[in-house]
Amino acid sequence: MSNTDKVWTAALVIIGDEILSGRTQDKNIAQIARWLQVQGIRxxxxxVVSDDMDxxxxxxxxxxxxxxxxxxxxxIGPTHDDITVDAVSAALGVDVVVHPEARAILADYYADKPGGLTEARLRMARVPxxxxxxxxxxxxxxxxRHGNVFLMAGVPHITAQMLDALTGTLEGGAPLLSETVGCWTAESEVADILRQIEKAxxxxxxxxxxxxxxxxxxxNFVIRSTSEEVLQSAVDTLCEALGEEGYDFTPGGI
Structure with missing residues (x-):
C-alpha cells in the first residue's frame, strides 16, 4: 500500500468522572472527529475513562x-485529580518533568492575576x-504532544484552540468527503438499496x-468516500434507485 492509499486513524480517550457521572456532557468527540477528517485522518x-491511573x-x-x-x-488542569500527565508518562515509560517553556508561558499568563503562579498552577507545566x-x-x-500522543484540555473551546494550533502538522491520508441524501421513508424500507450501492x-x-x-x-443517508469520483457515482446511483422506487428524496439532506 502506498503512502497515499494508507488509511490514517486516530483514537480518543476522554478522561473524567464528570463525563461518566453525567454532570458534564462531552462535546469534544464531534469537534475532534470533524477536525481529524479535514486532516485526512479517521x-x-x-x-471514556474515569480519573483513575490504571x-x-x-x-x-x-x-x-x-x-x-x-x-x-x-x-491536565491544576487540581489533585488532574492525573493525565502522570498516567500517560507511566504508559510511555518516561518521567514527569516541568517543561521550561510551559513554566514561562504560565508565569507570564498569571503575572497580573491574583495569586500569580502558584504551586497548583505550576502543575500545568508538567509534561512527560x-x-x-x-x-x-x-x-x-x-x-x-509526545510522539503520536496528544494531551488536550477537556474544556471544548480550549480544545478547539489546541486543534487549530495542530492544523496541518499531522501526516494523514486523503480527506474523507461526504454528501447527504434525505428521504421521507423508514430506513428499513431502503436497507437493501443502501447495501447494494455500498457493495457496488x-x-x-x-x-x-x-x-x-x-x-x-x-x-438522511450520508455517503462518504476519499474519492470524489466514487462519491458522486454512489450519490447518483442512490438518487436514481430512490427515484425508480418512487420515494420522496432530497439531495443535500432533509
Missing part, C-alpha cells in the same frame, strides 16, 4: 499501538519527559440516520 475509536494507562497503551495517533481530553507543547491562546496552559462502490460507506419530523418518518 477517528476509529473512543473510550484506567488511563490501560486505555492509552491499548489504543496508541492500534492507531496512528492518540488524543486525550481532560485531566521529551514532550513538545501545543499552543493555547485561550488560557495560557498549553497542550502536550468499494471505497465508500453509507450511514443511515433516521428522524421523526413534521409527523413523518424519514432518514
Amino acid at each position: 477517528l476509529g475509536e473512543v473510550r 484506567a488511563i494507562i490501560a486505555a492509552v497503551n491499548a489504543l496508541r499501538s492500534e492507531h496512528d495517533y492518540l488524543f486525550t481530553t481532560g485531566g 519527559e521529551g514532550a513538545d507543547l501545543i499552543p493555547n491562546r485561550m488560557s495560557g496552559a498549553p497542550g502536550i 462502490h468499494e471505497d465508500c460507506q453509507i450511514g443511515s440516520y433516521p428522524f421523526f419530523r413534521e409527523g413523518r418518518i424519514g432518514a
